[in-house]
Amino acid sequence: MTNSIDTPSRYRMPTVFGPSPGPRQGPNGERFDLSDTPRTIASISFLTDEAELRKLLPPNCELDGEPIVTVEHVTLTELEWLAGRGYSLLSVSYPVRYRGASESVRGSFMPVLWENRCEPILTGREELGFSKLYCELPEPRILQGTRLHTAVWEGHEFIRMAFSDLVVGAPPNSPESDGILHHRYIPSLRQVGESAVDEMVLSPQVSSAKPRYTSFVSGIGEVKFIRSTWEELPTMFHIVNALESLPVLSPRFSYIAEVRGATDLSEQRVLG
Numbered sequence: 001m002t003n004s005i006d007t008p009s010r011y012r013m014p015t016v017f018g019p020s021p022g023p024r025q026g027p028n029g030e031r032f033d034l035s036d037t038p039r040t041i042a043s044i045s046f047l048t049d050e051a052e053l054r055k056l057l058p059p060n061c062e063l064d065g066e067p068i069v070t071v072e073h074v075t076l077t078e079l080e081w082l083a084g085r086g087y088s089l090l091s092v093s094y095p096v097r098y099r100g101a102s103e104s105v106r107g108s109f110m111p112v113l114w115e116n117r118c119e120p121i122l123t124g125r126e127e128l129g130f131s132k133l134y135c136e137l138p139e140p141r142i143l144q145g146t147r148l149h150t151a152v153w154e155g156h157e158f159i160r161m162a163f164s165d166l167v168v169g170a171p172p173n174s175p176e177s178d179g180i181l182h183h184r185y186i187p188s189l190r191q192v193g194e195s196a197v198d199e200m201v202l203s204p205q206v207s208s209a210k211p212r213y214t215s216f217v218s219g220i221g222e223v224k225f226i227r228s229t230w231e232e233l234p235t236m237f238h239i240v241n242a243l244e245s246l247p248v249l250s251p252r253f254s255y256i257a258e259v260r261g262a263t264d265l266s267e268q269r270v271l272g
Contacts (some may be wrong), residue, residue, distance in 0.1 A: 012126050022123040023081040024264045032080040034262040039211070041259060042073040042140070042149055044161055044221035045252035052246050053094060056111055058183035058200060064097040064106050068252055071223045073137065073149045073161060076262075087117035088137040090151050090159065092243060098181055098200055102272035105178040105202060112239055114151055128268045129184025129201040133236060147256065156232040158240045159225055163256060166219035172253060179204040181271075200271040211259035221254025 009019035009029060021027050050067040057063070070093050077086035093108040113130055115121050116137040124130040136152040145166070151159035179202045186197040225244035228237045 010127065012122065021081070022127070023079075023120070024123075024127065024266050026081065031266070032264060034080070034264055036260050037079065037262045038077055039259050039262065040075045040256070042147070042161060042163065042256045043070060044072075044163075044223045044254045045070040046223065047249045047252060048246040049249065056094075056242065057096065058109060058111070058181075059198075060100050060200065061096040061098050061109060061181070064095040067094065069094050069246060070108070071159070071161060073140075081264075082119065087115060087120060089113055089115045089120075090135075090137055090149075093180065095175070095177075096181060098271055100200065100272050105181070105271065107177045107179045107181050107202065109181045109183075111183070112243075128203070128265055129182045129199070131182060133239075135236075153233055153236065156228065157226060158228050158233060158236070160223070162222045163254060164220045166217040166256065169216055169218040169255070171213050171216050171255075171257065177205060178202065184270075202269055202271055203265055204267050204269070206263045206267055211257075211261045213257055213259050215258040216255060217257075218253065218255040221251065223248075 010022065010025045012020040012022070019025060019029065024031065026032060045068050048067050048069050050063060053067040053069070054063060071090070072093075073088065073090045075086065075088045078084060079086055091110055091113045093110045095106070096109040097106050098104065111131060113124075113132050114135045114137065115124075115132055116135065118134070121132045121134055124132045135158075138150055138152065141148045145164060147163040147166070149161040150157050182201050182203070184197055184199050184201050185195055188194040188196040225240055225246075227244045228240050230237050233240060
């Protein structure tokens with residue numbers, strides 16, 4: 001086998017060992033079937049100050065509708081690409097409209113996504129352009145009807161999500177959306193402050209991956225970003241503190257759902 005990278009196979013560093021297995025490419029080059037993959041989603045939304053949220057917009061984007069921030073904790077299990085293992089993630093998003101040189105799309109912009117496993121972080125940053133970071137995402141603590149999720153780094157808790165008064169309900173109608181937007185940025189090695197890649201990318205809506213709900217409860221949700229020092233979060237304190245600065249003006253929809261069905265995000269594309 002040569003070291004050429006001009007084949008349809010997916011490669012990541014280190015490339016000399018051949019194509020890289022991952023969520024979009026199995027050990028023999030096959031794609032995985034995620035149509036029945038189980039997920040648990042714990043979601044909290046709140047209305048914030050429009051002027052403050054505008055400070056966290058990527059290039060060529062504007063807020064689309066009310067300034068509503070959504071924080072979601074998701075646990076994935078039975079993943080074929082991890083040989084049956086799973087992991088958890090915690091994301092932040094808000095609605096934007098992208099107006100580029102050749103197209104305009106609407107969707108949720110995801111400025112940051114924490115995960116508790118190295119492999120999805122590497123594949124998602126390099127192959128897809130997700131702004132992924134690492135942290136610990138412990139199992140939720142459930143006591144007397146209250147469910148608590150936390151995000152932790154080196155013993156320091158920096159996000160807390162609490163759910164209470166949960167009752168069985170029906171999932172809300174999904175808002176009109178083209179998908180999830182991300183700002184893909186890779187710094188240049190030639191000059192500090194310059195980029196090698198700076199573009200907006202889209203995880204488009206895929207009808208075949210529409211989630212199938214197996215349970216759904218909604219109730220009261222509270223999320224708290226905990227202001228942190230450089231000593232507590234040496235590489236992430238600026239992110240957490242920017243999110244902590246967003247005021248919670250009023251709570252919106254909060255729920256916990258069990259769903260099945262996902263996509264491997266092979267449809268990911270750069271926006272024009």
